Amino acid sequence: MTLTSSSTASRPLARDRAAGRAPRRRARWPLAVLLAVLSVLTVAPFLAMLIVALSPAGQPTLPARWPETLTLDNLTRVLSASGFVEWTVNSLVYSVVSVVVILLTASMAGYAFAKKRFPGRDTMFWTFLATMMVPFQATLIPTFVLVNSLDGVDTFWGLIVPTLANSQAVFLMRQFIMGLPDELFDAAKVDGASELRVYLTIVVPLTRPIMATLGVFVFLWHWNDFLWPLVVGQSDATRTLTVGLTTLRTEEMQLSMLMASATISVIPCLLVFFLLQRYLVNSIAMTGFK
Amino acid sequence: MRHRLRDPVTGLLFVLPVFVLFLIFRIFPSLGAAGMSLTNWNIGGEWSFVGADNYARLLGDVNFWLSLRVSLVYAAIYVPLTVLVALGTALLLNQVVFMRGLFRGMLFLPYVTSFVLAGIVWRWIYEFDGLINGLIGKLGLGPVAFLEQASLVLPALAVVSVWKGFGYSMLILLAGLKSIPASYLEAATVDGAGAWQKFRRITLPLLKPTLFFVLVIETISAFQVFDTIYVMTGGGPARATYTLIYGIYDHGFRSFDFGYAATWGVVLFAIVLAVSLIQRRFLDRGNT
Numbered sequence: 001m002t003l004t005s006s007s008t009a010s011r012p013l014a015r016d017r018a019a020g021r022a023p024r025r026r027a028r029w030p031l032a033v034l035l036a037v038l039s040v041l042t043v044a045p046f047l048a049m050l051i052v053a054l055s056p057a058g059q060p061t062l063p064a065r066w067p068e069t070l071t072l073d074n075l076t077r078v079l080s081a082s083g084f085v086e087w088t089v090n091s092l093v094y095s096v097v098s099v100v101v102i103l104l105t106a107s108m109a110g111y112a113f114a115k116k117r118f119p120g121r122d123t124m125f126w127t128f129l130a131t132m133m134v135p136f137q138a139t140l141i142p143t144f145v146l147v148n149s150l151d152g153v154d155t156f157w158g159l160i161v162p163t164l165a166n167s168q169a170v171f172l173m174r175q176f177i178m179g180l181p182d183e184l185f186d187a188a189k190v191d192g193a194s195e196l197r198v199y200l201t202i203v204v205p206l207t208r209p210i211m212a213t214l215g216v217f218v219f220l221w222h223w224n225d226f227l228w229p230l231v232v233g234q235s236d237a238t239r240t241l242t243v244g245l246t247t248l249r250t251e252e253m254q255l256s257m258l259m260a261s262a263t264i265s266v267i268p269c270l271l272v273f274f275l276l277q278r279y280l281v282n283s284i285a286m287t288g289f290k
Numbered sequence: 291m292r293h294r295l296r297d298p299v300t301g302l303l304f305v306l307p308v309f310v311l312f313l314i315f316r317i318f319p320s321l322g323a324a325g326m327s328l329t330n331w332n333i334g335g336e337w338s339f340v341g342a343d344n345y346a347r348l349l350g351d352v353n354f355w356l357s358l359r360v361s362l363v364y365a366a367i368y369v370p371l372t373v374l375v376a377l378g379t380a381l382l383l384n385q386v387v388f389m390r391g392l393f394r395g396m397l398f399l400p401y402v403t404s405f406v407l408a409g410i411v412w413r414w415i416y417e418f419d420g421l422i423n424g425l426i427g428k429l430g431l432g433p434v435a436f437l438e439q440a441s442l443v444l445p446a447l448a449v450v451s452v453w454k455g456f457g458y459s460m461l462i463l464l465a466g467l468k469s470i471p472a473s474y475l476e477a478a479t480v481d482g483a484g485a486w487q488k489f490r491r492i493t494l495p496l497l498k499p500t501l502f503f504v505l506v507i508e509t510i511s512a513f514q515v516f517d518t519i520y521v522m523t524g525g526g527p528a529r530a531t532y533t534l535i536y537g538i539y540d541h542g543f544r545s546f547d548f549g550y551a552a553t554w555g556v557v558l559f560a561i562v563l564a565v566s567l568i569q570r571r572f573l574d575r576g577n578t
Contacts, residue, residue: 028385035382036389039396042453046399048421049411063424109308116301124309131316133566134323135514137535138559141542141552142322143315149335165311195300224404226517231543242406246521255414262410269402277395280402284458285465 046266053259061256074260083236084261087244090159094229094240095222095268097160099215102169107211110173111203115185125174132167137227144231154234163228169214176210177203213283216276223268241265323559326552333546344553353529354537354554360444361533361561365512368448372508373501375452376459381489383460384467394464398457408454409521413437416446416522437523440530447531450518455511459504466500467493506569510562534558 048062054070055061078084112118113125136143143162144153152158184206188198204211229240236244245265248258273280327344331337348354379397383390400408415421416436423433436446470493478488494501516535519525525532525540532540534554542551 029388031382032386032388035379035386035393038379038382039393043396043399045411045415045421045453048415052414063419063421063427105307105311108304112301112304116297116304118298118301118305121301121305124305127317128308128312131312131320133563134316134320134559135510135562137514137516137538138555138562139316139319139323140538141548141555142319142326144542145326145331145335145548146314146319146322161311162315165308165314165316167312167316170308195304199304220402224406226404226406226520227539230520231539242404242517245406245410258410259414262407266403266407269404273395273399273402277398281394281398281461284461 049259049262052256053263055256057254057256074256075264078257078260078264083239083244084264086236087239087241088264090233090238091223091241092268093156094160094225095219098163098222099218101160101164102166102218103211103215105164106166106169106173106214107177107203107207108199109170110175110177110207111199113170113174114177114180115182125170128167128170131165132171140227140231143228147232153232154238156238159229159232159238159240163222163225166218169218172210172214173207176207180206212276213279216272216279217283220269220272323552323555326549327556329549331548331552333548337549340549344550347550348553348557353532354557356529357532357534357537358557360529360531361513364444364448364515364531364533365509367445368451368512368515369505369508371448372452372456372459373504376456376463376504377501379456379460380463380467381493383464394461397460400454401457403454405451405454405517406521408450409518412450412453412518413522438527440527443523443527443530447515447518447522450522451512451515454518455508459508462504463497463500466497470496502569502572506565509565513558513561513565534561 051067051070052061053074054072055067055074056069056071057074059067061067113121147153147158147162150158152161180202184202185198188202193201224242225240226242229238229243230246233239233243239247242265245261248261326337328339328341329337330340330343383394383397386393413420417423418433418435422436426432426434434442436442474492474496475488478492483491513533514535515533516539519531519533519536520539523531525536534557538551538554538558540551541547541554545551
């Protein structure tokens with residue numbers, strides 16, 4: 001009795017499901033297939049690059065046929081080729097120094113712009129923002145002439161320092177710190193904490209999430225940067241990996257070696273991507289950061 | 291009382307490093323660009339004031355008009371294409387629940403890599419013995435000279451940039467789609483609206499501000515394309531990919547004609563500024 005009643009009670013539900021939900025699900029699986037196809041197409045160039053990079057030298061590979069065996073030979077040969085390791089180290093220096101300095105200076109400035117009163121504060125802040133409107137390429141020539149006149153061409157400081165004035169970083173830090181309650185800072189002052197102490201014990205720990213996000217972006221911008229390193233890094237001593245890669249020509253180099261070089265250059269980006277994807281995705285969605 | 295005095299001094303001290311960097315490497319070169327465009331500055335650092343000569347030369351320079359045309363045609367191909375791909379994938383990601391995180395990651399992946407890498411990989415993809423020609427060759431088609439033919443090279447380059455960059459706009463649009471209240475769409479479903487009607491009457495109007503933001507960002511980035519051109523075509527064939535930025539690089543670092551190259555830079559700035567101002571106007575009108 002109870003059984004039949006429960007089964008009749010569930011029948012309308014089942015009918016509901018059949019009428020309402022199932023068609024929607026039926027309508028959606030082609031979309032999932034389409035999405036899967038597009039996703040695979042998007043990563044296909046990377047997979048093709050990887051397969052060629054892992055193909056034994058001198059043997060047929062894509063697109064003619066699938067390689068019969070895979071090897072790490074190309075990767076190790078690239079790493080022992082002259083220049084390549086140097087470029088990689090240069091790129092690391094360029095990216096890591098920039099991350100450290102930009103995080104430090106932008107968080108200091110962001111704190112001052114958000115929580116301090118000083119003459120010219122707003123004028124200064126809006127002037128910084130206005131420079132965002134000037135594309136870097138438009139000031140490429142005067143920046144180069146300036147660095148050249150200071151003997152900075154083909155030096156590390158000439159490569160790095162001009163890229164440290166980052167208005168997006170200052171803006172983001174200011175916006176974030178403005179959201180922190182004033183009481184925190186007032187309380188510290190009442191306790192007689194020095195400004196440096198306030199910065200180190202309040203600003204730095206509380207801005208950790210935004211620092212992480214900003215750090216990831218600054219790293220990617222610099223690791224992937226090209227035009228400025230191209231004109232400033234004129235020898236292997238200061239040449240970054242992106243610029244170094246463009247000096248490798250297919251005429252002088254086997255395709256598998258070129259793809260192996262490209263593969264190695266993308267590893268840091270992939271590491272950042274797999275470890276910090278959530279940060280990247282959320283911050284783009286929330287701040288329109290590019 | 292002590293705090294009031296302390297505040298301005300520490301405030302200035304905290305801003306000082308950024309202020310110095312900006313003054314020297316952003317503000318000074320921005321003004322310098324305008325100044326240099328009025329000189330015949332050369333590689334040796336010698337210069338004299340030439341007034342508007344560079345601008346007169348620019349207006350009479352066939353290659354300038356050609357490069358402006360290349361930049362505009364490229365933008366006209368790239369911007370709609372990237373917005374469509376970004377919108378399409380964002381809509382799909384918004385609908386499909388199955389393995390959404392994985393697909394989103396795969397679609398976003400090219401964004402974290404460099405344009406140089408994109409250029410190197412896609413140069414091979416487009417080559418005569420490259421990936422695409424190898425694949426269509428098996429079907430008995432081709433080979434197609436993607437990068438050697440003036441009519442194909444800009445679309446081919448636009449595809450590379452779309453592939454590399456659409457993930458960014460996709461995420462922005464996806465956030466915009468998520469902010470549309472589900473109740474609106476449910477109400478429309480109850481009223482018997484179809485998928486297209488719901489998209490046309492609810493999703494699209496509510497997504498308009500986000501779509502506009504993406505449109506402006508992508509238009510500006512269309513005018514800034516350089517790395518892939520440097521790697522894949524070097525401005526060719528026959529200047530078919532000689533964009534404004536390529537002109538700045540070419541005049542500056544191949545001919546070392548710094549004064550004239552700075553003039554090209556000023557034009558680039560004017561275009562980017564115009565795009566931003568037009569956007570402002572549209573947005574203001576949208577708000578009132």
